[in-house]
Amino acid sequence: MSIETDIKQKKFRSPYQKLAxxxxxxxxxxxxxxxxxxxxxxxxxxxxxxxxxxxxQQGNPIKVSDITERMLDKSSNTSRLVDKLLAKNLAKRTSCESDRRAVDVVITEEGLELLKVLDPFIEDWENRFNIISEAEAEQISALLDKLRENED
Amino acid sequence: MSIETDIKQKKFRSPYQKLAxxxxxxxxxxxxxxxxxxxxxxxxxxxxxxxxxxxxQQGNPIKVSDITERMLDKSSNTSRLVDKLLAKNLAKRTSCESDRRAVDVVITEEGLELLKVLDPFIEDWENRFNIISEAEAEQISALLDKLRENED
DNA sequence: ATACATTTAATGTAGAAACATTTATTGGCA
DNA sequence: TGCCAATAAATGTTTCTACATTAAATGTAT
Known part of the structure; x- marks a missing residue:
């Protein structure tokens, strides 16, 4: 369904507003x-x-701050997210030898198993994107990258 | 900056995963x-x-449920959002004559003025999208619409 | 070496989101 | 008409988010 129908807006100020x-x-x-x-x-x-x-990380520990850097939402509170994973035995936390301020995090067997269960669902979702061609997907990605270049 | 650099991931399973x-x-x-x-x-x-x-709505009242239908995030609690606008005198609420379950909402002068202040900032943001062409923007919009066609 | 700014992670808190439930009204139909 | 499902909005509750603050460890400059 078109965005026009979905949000019941017939006209947009510009193609850019519509895209946003x-x-x-x-x-x-x-x-x-x-x-x-x-x-x-x-x-x-x-x-x-x-x-x-x-x-x-394939078994290698990673610091909390490095996790944040790699996240899609960088403003999230990684400390508390790791807490939750810990409580569910999906990750473990060990102190970092080289820098005692930092905390190393590793995924557990249980965490890996959960991901294995979720993988097919996520892949299924991503694969539905093949309603557009690989080239088109690459092209949109490139344009999105371009949009974000415009920093302030 | 490319998404690869931004989230520090070198390889993706497919162009579709990368796009997602x-x-x-x-x-x-x-x-x-x-x-x-x-x-x-x-x-x-x-x-x-x-x-x-x-x-x-250009002065015409609109029901809470119709607001929800037009929102970008349809899962939001429109009732409480309207409460907040009310508390700030940005909107007013009147009971709907034809259906006493429903509630009519209208923007106030103060609300219109706030939007007038915000407009240039938002337009400025949207205009930065002109780093890509209008045709490209339309094209991405069309592809996004296509992605969502794949309902479950 | 000391002082001070910086980095790293954790925590406190207010507000917002998510989700289910409640209350009032309406519409359909037996 | 009376009953019941459906709809509209509000509310209760739990969890999460955003933001500031704290606490500990490290780096740096004098």
Whole structure:
């Protein structure tokens, strides 16, 4: 369905306004859809994001501040997110030898297993994007990168 | 900056995964940037969204449920959002004659004035999108619409 | 070495979001 | 008409977010 129909707005100030609204609307739509899979496993999108980053480390520990750097939402409180993962035995926390201010985090076996269960759902969602071509996907990505260049 | 650099991930499973992450990341970036303008005027993005919808009515009252239908985030609690606008004298609420369950909402002069102050900031943001062409913006919008077609 | 700014993580707090439930009204229909 | 499901909005509650503050460790300059 077109954004015009979805938010019942017939006209936009410019193609740029329309794109801005469409970006926000489509992302909320995507997050809402993915949320359904996450809820079943008692995990939030942000906790999932941290778990994915931990798995990407392939066994190597990673500091809390480095997790934040890699997150999609950099304003999130990584400390508390790690707390939640800890409480569910999805991650473990050890003090960092080289810098005693820092805290090293590693994913547990249980965390890896949860990701293995979630993987097919997420991949399924991503694959539905193939309603557009790979080239088109790459092109949108490139344009999004370009939009963000315009820093202030 | 490329999404690869921003979230420090070198490889993606597919262009579709990359696009999914880029959509979420770029929208968070955009929301965060706009938040700065909103905060100065003690308003949240969702309250702004409601105000814009109210202004779009051009003086005609609109029911709470119809506001929800037009919002970018349809899962939001419109009742409480309207409460906040009321408390700040940005909107008024009158009971609907034809259906006493419903509540009619109208923007106030003060609300219109606040939007007038915010307009240039928002337009400025949207105009920065002209780093890409109008045609490209339309094209991305069309592709985003296409992505959402894939309902479940 | 000491003082002071910086970095890292954790915590306190107010406000907002998410989700279910409640209350009032309406519409349909037996 | 009377009953019941459906709808509209408000409210209760728990959790999360945003933001500031704190506390400990480190780096740096004098």
């Amino acid at each position: 609204l469409n970006l926000v609307y489509t992302t909320k739509w995507l997050e809402y859809k993915q949320l359904e899979s996450f809820k079943e496993h008692d995990i939030t999108p942000q906790q999932y994001n941290v778990l994915r980053i931990l798995r990407g | 992450l880029n959509l979420v990341y770029t929208t968070k970036w955009l929301e965060y940037k706009q938040l700065e303008s909103f905060k100065e005027h003690d308003i949240t993005p969702q309250q702004y969204n409601v105000l814009r919808i109210l202004r779009g």
